[in-house]
Amino acid sequence: MLFELAYGIYKGRNTYRLNDAVGSLFLGTLSQVRRFVTLGVGGYVYYLITQYMALPLMDTSHWWTWVFAFVLYDFCYYWLHRLGHERMILWAAHVAHHQSEDYNLSTALRQTSTGFLLGWVFYIPMYLAGVPAEVVISVGSLNLLYQYWVHTEHVPKLGWYEWVFVTPSNHRVHHAQNDQYMDRNYGGVFIIWDRLFGTFQEEQASDPPVYGIRGPLRTFNPFRALTHIYVDMIKDSWHTARWQDKLRVWVARTGWRPADVAERYPREKTDLSNFTKYDPAITTWVGIYAIFQLLAVIVLSDRMAAVELSYWWGVALWAVLLTTTVTTAFWLDGGSAVRTLPWEGARLLAIIALSGGSAVGGADPVIWLSGVAYVVANAVLLAVMVWRLNPQRGGAALV
Ligand SMILES: [Zn+2]
Ligand SMILES: [Zn+2]
Structure with missing residues (x-):
């Protein structure tokens, strides 16, 4: 991060703001200490699967176990990440990664504290397929590490590499709120999933990414960052008159709201044509x-x-x-x-x-x-x- 900051200043294109970077790093730190407070049920479910249901096909000593697991992990990640945007209950957790209106290596560390609630469900196929737990953890760590470096504005498009892998350019698109960039490029390591399942979008020089979320947070408060979508859902579920809608809020697509509530309590979306970053003056x-x-x-x-x-x-x-x-x-x-x-x-x-x-x-x-x-x-x-x-x-x- 310090290298990226120094490089940006040297090139006259600094991509850091103190408030935004500190806000992101606060969320990163909180995501790391979350485990002192809560235990996911995922670990126990994985244990049950490996004990009673897994196919005994794989062994850590076979090289192909590792390759297969590495690719399968990213496939599972693609679906977790895609539904993390498309379904409100999962977006409520993942949104923390997207509130930054800058794009730099501190954005990569901006992580949720509530992903443990549901995220584990998407990796069940790995355990069912019999991938040993230590292999899942290892390839998962590699996958996460890979995603760090793509959070920068200083690396341009990378030629043929763009076709197969997640890169700074195609992940910039993922963090942008421009119309044509919304809900695109979900891969973690491989961008081929997006090309296969129709969610790929190339970065266009004519349409520079505007980073952030459509319903901007407009605070650096990490507690609000971690909870604001859940709070919106609770409010909508409370206010709506129909029982079906009270339940539907929890399984709906991101952005869906009960009609009566949307009418009574409209929520503003940013007008991108005069978008300004949230940046209160400080001493x-x-x-x-x-x-x-x-x-x-x-x-x-x-x-x-x-x-x-x-x-x-x-x-x-x-x-x-x-x-x-x-x-x-x-x-x-x-x-x-x-x-x-x-x-x-x-x-x-x-x-x-x-x-x-x-x-x-x-x-x-x-x-x-x-x-x-x-x-x-x-x-x-x-x-x-x-x-x-x-x-x-x-x-x-x-x-
Ligand atoms: Zn995302
Ligand atoms: Zn990202």
């Missing part, structure tokens, strides 16, 4: 504060993975991480100090209480002292930032 100190919190949550998520945590400590630290990203987003949204400071105060007090709790529980002093040091550094930075908020210079208003 330099808000930017510094956001980078500080980004580093803090990355260190915290790394430590959570490194030490052995009880379940409730996992939940508590996940909550600390989530609230830290949410209050930071308040500032990035240009929120007022009067509204945001009480949340920050409550969050810092909670971290002090947790540090004290871990000290009483006999934790390594390094752990609770880090908590205290973080709160002190955070409070100082907060004080400087609020002091330097200056509405005249386009900063967030104090009130």
